[in-house]
Amino acid sequence: MSTAIVRHILVKDLTLAQQLKQKLADGADFAKLAKQHSTCNSAKRGGELGEVKKGQLVTVIDRLVFSAPEKTIQGPVKSKFGYHLVEVKFRMSHF
Known part of the structure; x- marks a missing residue:
């Protein structure tokens, strides 16, 4: 079973997502941007989803x-x- 430690930012607008990605590339703080912009419940944790198992997330994100x-x-x-x-952040394989 594979698991991963993941964080994300979820927004409704493609343009905003692209702007946030540029800010991250320029060194912006991920957690701060997640708290300000993400519409996911994980926003209050700085976008942290924690440890997720394969198959736990929507298919496109899981892949x-x-x-x-x-x-x-x-x-x-x-x-x-x-x-x-x-x-x-990192992946683990459990045997």
């Missing part, structure tokens, strides 16, 4: 979480909830 490089901001990725910026 990303278990394939994208660690410690890199991915997105914007569209789901039925809006646009996500996702960072996989």
Whole structure:
């Protein structure tokens, strides 16, 4: 079973997602942006989703979480909830 420690920012607007990704690239604080802009309940935790198991998230995000490089901001990725910026902090495999 694979798990990952993940954080994300969820917004309704693609343009805002792109602007936030640029701010992150320029060194903005992820947690601060998540608290200010994310529409997910995780916003109050700075976007932290904590440890997630494969299959626990919406399919498009789940695939990303278990394939994208660690410690890199991915997105914007569209789901039925809006646009996500996702960072996989690290992944673990449990045997």
